[in-house]
Amino acid sequence: MINKISYLGTLAFFIVLLTMPLGHAAMILMEQLFGIKYIYYAAIILGIIGFILLIVGYKTANETIATFYGLFAGLAIWTGWIEFSFVYFAKRYHIQPLIENSEIVTKPEYLLLPSSIGFLVVLLLNLLFNSNIRCNFFNWLKRRFKIQRGKSENIKNRSVSMITAIELIMILWTFYIILLLAYDNSIFGDKHPIIYIIAFGSLLWSAYLFMKLMRIKKLGFAIRYAIPTVIIFWNFVEILGRWNIFKEIWVHPLQYWFEMLLVTIIFIALVIISSYERTRQVKINR
Numbered sequence: 001m002i003n004k005i006s007y008l009g010t011l012a013f014f015i016v017l018l019t020m021p022l023g024h025a026a027m028i029l030m031e032q033l034f035g036i037k038y039i040y041y042a043a044i045i046l047g048i049i050g051f052i053l054l055i056v057g058y059k060t061a062n063e064t065i066a067t068f069y070g071l072f073a074g075l076a077i078w079t080g081w082i083e084f085s086f087v088y089f090a091k092r093y094h095i096q097p098l099i100e101n102s103e104i105v106t107k108p109e110y111l112l113l114p115s116s117i118g119f120l121v122v123l124l125l126n127l128l129f130n131s132n133i134r135c136n137f138f139n140w141l142k143r144r145f146k147i148q149r150g151k152s153e154n155i156k157n158r159s160v161s162m163i164t165a166i167e168l169i170m171i172l173w174t175f176y177i178i179l180l181l182a183y184d185n186s187i188f189g190d191k192h193p194i195i196y197i198i199a200f201g202s203l204l205w206s207a208y209l210f211m212k213l214m215r216i217k218k219l220g221f222a223i224r225y226a227i228p229t230v231i232i233f234w235n236f237v238e239i240l241g242r243w244n245i246f247k248e249i250w251v252h253p254l255q256y257w258f259e260m261l262l263v264t265i266i267f268i269a270l271v272i273i274s275s276y277e278r279t280r281q282v283k284i285n286r
Contacts, residue, residue: 009213011274012222016230018267019075020237021250025260027079029253036091043084050076050165057161064220064278068271070164071223078169086112105190105242106183114180120173127170135167137228164224171231179238190242199239206233219278 034042050073057069089095090108098106127133128141141147178198181187188194209229216222241248249256250263 006217008219008222009216012226013213015270016226018263020234021263023075023079024250025253040088043080046076046080054161054165058159063160066160067164067220067223070161074165074168078172110180114177117177168227171228175231175235199236202232202235219274
């Protein structure tokens, strides 16, 4: 599976990569279009859509299709139920944004998000001691700490859509907290040397993962492998945006509507291409 260069890895990388700006833009558009009166109803509905996608994916036998269901389910649940829950409580308790040089650098909901670090650590520990987890990173930790892997569940009994959704949510959550804690001036601050280490360390780490991704010849597996590759790379993008190296157009989707429309069209085109590739792989396997 991982012995020759395959362009499916590149295709998977860019599909997942484009979900990052589109996800940011979708959240901001929801806030602007629905307004404070209806935004939370819309967020609840978005999370329900994600839950439905998860159920449909659970009942889908095809690995690639189930992976896509899991990807979109994870994005919908993260945005609708998780991010907007922090938005709601930040507004309810009048948490003020972090302002530097008369500019908002961290929104209230992201000031609240690091408070969930304890829950994250508990869940990560659960994944570490779970014998059914086949994540390379957790397997590396198990080898280093000599943790017995135990007897794992038959791969045919695993829900690919659930694995994909949980993978996306856990990695997003982890790196959100890492960046937000590192940005905190009482800990490091966004100009501290540790931020440079995180930024360029993430770039190098994602490059290493991308080289491995390029050799994957199954689209479903490539999409799942692209999730950590992209999110780790996005740390670098986020930090560059924090340093005002470039304009984050996805933060102003109405102002840069044409550019975001192009991103959306490219994303749809890549998904269509991936659908063609899935069909072609099915014919080859027959």
